[in-house]
Amino acid sequence: MTRKRLLCIAPDELNATALLADAMHDWEIRSVSSLADAGRELRDNHRYVVGLLMHDRELQRPGEIDAFLRRHSQMQWVGAFRSRDLDNAACRDLVVEHLCDYHTFPVDPVRMAHTLGHAHGWAMLRRRPQAGLAAPDGASPLVGNCDAIVRLRAQIDRVAKVAAPVLIWGESGSGKELTAQAVHAQSDRADGPFVPINCGAISPSLIHSELFGYERGAFTGATKGKAGLIESANGGTLFLDEIGDLPKDMQVNLLRFLQEQTISRVGSTRSIRVDVRVVAASHVQLQKAVASGAFREDLYYRLAVLPVTVPPLRERRDDLPLLAEHFFKLYGDEKSPRLKGFSNRAIEAILEHDWPGNVRELINRVRRALVMSDNRLIMPEDLGLGGGHAQAAPAALDDARMRTERSALRECLDRSGQNVSRAARDLGVSRTTMYRLLSKHGMRT
Ligand SMILES: Nc1ncnc2c1ncn2[C@@H]1O[C@H](COP(=O)(O)OP(=O)(O)OP(=O)(O)O)[C@@H](O)[C@H]1O
The missing domain is CATH 1.10.8.60 (Helicase, Ruva Protein; domain 3)
Known part of the structure; x- marks a missing residue:
């Protein structure tokens, strides 16, 4: 049976190993006298799950102990203090914040062995993977293993390989943008830019120039020309979030862009060829907006070549x-x-x-x-x-x-x-x- 390991931080004169050894036969005890040594030991040896801090107030400042325990908070820590140390608010804070239990001097080795055994049990319980908690698929940013997510990942794999527009539907906060990012990251455009735009967040008066850019002198204040978001996505993916909020006149422009793959900046008649893959998303069912006349049917069919649904949580x-x-x-x-x-x-x-x-x-x-x-x-x-x-x-x-x-x-x-x-x-x-x-x-x- 592998022995449990204890890292003990205690002043040398306490001789912690000798104190505890008789009561802790099934433990391997390593004692160090400074936080620096403890840090080195933990860096070199990842098998410790329990630590014992025998506090000597003169030895270390509480702030340093706090920072140290914060860095090693994945372990279970037990403390041993003099009663008068606990009159000190900083020491009490350390106990409350970081320790799963503490004893006061003089330490009873048998009781301490019992406490440390308990802490070890807790630590091992936390380490054991919980039922059903398999690690997420490393290749996907979408965490989850349920059937719905497995199906979604498979859909992403399929649509990422082709160049046609994708329309993602899902409730607010369900992961539509993350899905769009996954499509981009798995496509052959992954080295190009991913440019997200929330169509509902740009004011209708600005959306045209934001998307298509403008030439110098196109309107008052346009002292120099500027590329729009579509142009800046050249070679990559343009993510049009909340596409249902796109004003009607802009829907015509977007449709033209999807058909011709060219844009004209505001104030210019020159066509610029842009190589962009469009992924759109909506939290409302666009068919309803089409039925009510709020969304152009031809644009809907252009965007919805590859429909993807993100299931609600x-x-x-x-x-x-x-x-x-x-x-x-x-x-x-x-x-x-x-x-x-x-x-x-x-x-x-x-x-x-x-x-x-x-x-x-x-x-x-x-x-x-x-x-x-x-x-x-x-x-x-x-x-x-x-x-x-x-x-x-x-x-x-x-x-x-x-x-x-x-x-x-x-x-x-x-x-x-x-x-x-x-x-x-x-x-x-x-x-x-x-x-x-x-x-x-x-x-x-
Ligand atoms: N399966 C997942 N695994 C890990 N993180 C997720 C998952 N799904 C969503 N998230 C996270 O949840 C948050 C919301 O996701 P996201 O922005 O993609 O949702 P959305 O559907 O685009 O929201 P909205 O409709 O409001 O734009 C983000 O921080 C995202 O990283």
Whole structure:
């Protein structure tokens, strides 16, 4: 059986290895006396999952320990302190933020062995891949393994190989732009530019010159000519998001461009040949816009040569835990090092929620939980999914929570004379969490 490994950071005179050896036969203990040595040991040896920090206040400054533990937050850390060290707020912050447990001197080796064994069990549980959480396909930016995503990836593979226009349909936040990027990245234009345009975000008076460019003197203020977005996508892919919002007169121009592959800048009659592949996207069913006369039928058929549908997140429920973990890691810099993952209740709440805002909503909720959570595991409330109300009106609940949080922060800071430590104590959060909350709300003291 492989022995468990413990990295112990303790002053030499404590002789930590001798202290613990009798009670920890099944462990290999490596003791170092400085954070620098510990850092080197962890860099050279990735098999440690548990660390023991025997704090000597004279030895290191809390700020350095904080930075060190932050860098190694994937491990489980246990501490041993003198009781009087814990009178110090900075030391208490270290315990709350980084440690899964602590003892006070004199250390009882048997109890410490038990604590470290428990920490090791936790660490191994976290390392074990969760059922159904296979790694995402490395070639695709789309995380997910459910049937709907596998089908979408297969569609992307097929359409990427040809040059015809693609029309992507999907609800808001479901991953249409990511799908367009994947089509571009897998096409033979991957080395060319990918130019995204949100047709609904450009004012109708500017859209013509933005798309097609203009010549010097074309209008007041045009002191020099400028290439438009279509020209700047030459050799690559033009992604026309929210194509349904394109004004009617621009639809004619776009159709002409798709037919002739040439453009004329505003203020010029000269035709410029442009080699661009068009990928368009819409969150509304364009056929309905065609039926109502808001969208040209001929343009629709030009764009929809290769239709691709991105399924809403509620139809990819099996991927929810994987996606949540993915964003937890992706935005991990924003979290407290103490935060290790999702509680079972949080995963249940994620699976039950309907995700009207799709993947973008999931990202927002996970990021918010990274900042909000004061526990070792994210709870449903941290995600704003605490109960039925959250499902009925997520945005309203979010707003209310933000407002309440802000006013509680303001009130406590005022009451404490802008003293962050005191305000944190009043609110029952650590100072680190307090600073995170202040930064989240853009508040300074
Ligand atoms: N399967 C996925 N794996 C990883 N990230 C994803 C996935 N789907 C979407 N995302 C991420 O979710 C966010 C929203 O995706 P995207 O912008 O592609 O959606 P959209 O459908 O184009 O949204 P909108 O309709 O609002 O323009 C982005 O940050 C994107 O990277």
